[in-house]
Amino acid sequence: MKINTRVFGEIDIEETKIIHFPSGIIGFPDMTDFALIHDSEKKSVCAVRWLQSMQEPNFAMPVVDPLAVVPDYNPEVEDELLKPIHITDPESVLVLVTLTVPKDITKMTINLQAPLVINADEKKACQIIVDTDKYPVRFPIYDIIEKMKKEGK
Template sequence: MFIKTKYFGEIDLEEDKIIEFPQGVMGFEEYIKYTILYDIEEGEKPMISWLQCVEEPGLAIPVMNPLYVKADYNPTIEDALLTPLGEISDENALVLVTITVPEDKTKVTVNLKAPFIINSDTRKGCQIIVENNDYPVRYNIYEVIRKMKEVGGE
């Protein structure tokens, strides 16, 4: 099926690449079908991806694996919230956090308080509020990214 996207134009998307968020995502509860897109060369691992809504081309949320910027990220989640996703394991769980990039790049943040949890086997996802009080909505990642680039030689 062909879908229109905010940053990638029109793309041919296979049905098995669609992730359903039965309750939608926060602020966009009416949209339930998404896919994950990224712009990398073959064999590279994407640091930033896009949670692209299949139903609304203008809705594309930048996301990343929280472990890239907070290696000890271990959210406490009420099991009942994950039940609709099916059996979750370390092998099929995908955790993503939203990225906010303001005009001042030194203020780039990720939301550690409300991650997306996706079961890659069932292709069902949800966005939840974690119980951990030490995970902020705006966790600044500028210094972490800068240090990663220094180590990587960029």
Template structure:
């Protein structure tokens, strides 16, 4: 399928790459279908990727692999909450952090408290709240990179 995007123009997305949020993302509940667009920098994965809505071209969230921010990232989540994603093995889960990149890029942060979790087996996704007290909604990342 062809998807119009704000930052990448028109792109071809395979149906198998559509990620479905049953209840949307908090604040954007009416938008439930997304895909991930990856940037490549000199042959390697870029630091930021994009969670692109496939029905609203202007809606895209910068996302980050949490292990690029904290190699020991390990959010604690209630098992009952994850059951909404369907059947999976631990290795089927992909986790991303939503990033905020303000005009002053030195203040770029990620939300470590509420990661996006995707069951790659069925492409169901949700944003969850980690029970860990040490994770913050606004974790500054520039000084760590």
């Protein structure tokens, strides 16, 4: 399936790579189908990917693996919240968080409060709200990334 994206221009996405969010994502309940796109030309420290909407080509969110910058990230999630995406094997779970990069990149943050949980086997996903103050909506990561660069990680 060809899609003309804002970030990557026209790209071809295999139907088998489309991830379905039965309830959409927070703030965008009508956007239910997405693809994870990697920028293979850019080698970023924390491996930024793009969650590209299949319904709205101009909508894509940068996402990262939270463990790349917060190694002890381990939110507790009620099983009930994961039922719609049929997780049976913990090895098939991929957790990502959204990345916000303002004009002043030193203020970039990730949202640890609302992770995206993906069942990689079934290509189903949901965005959940973690019920704790332990994980903020705006967790600053610029200094962490700079430190990782210096350490060669």
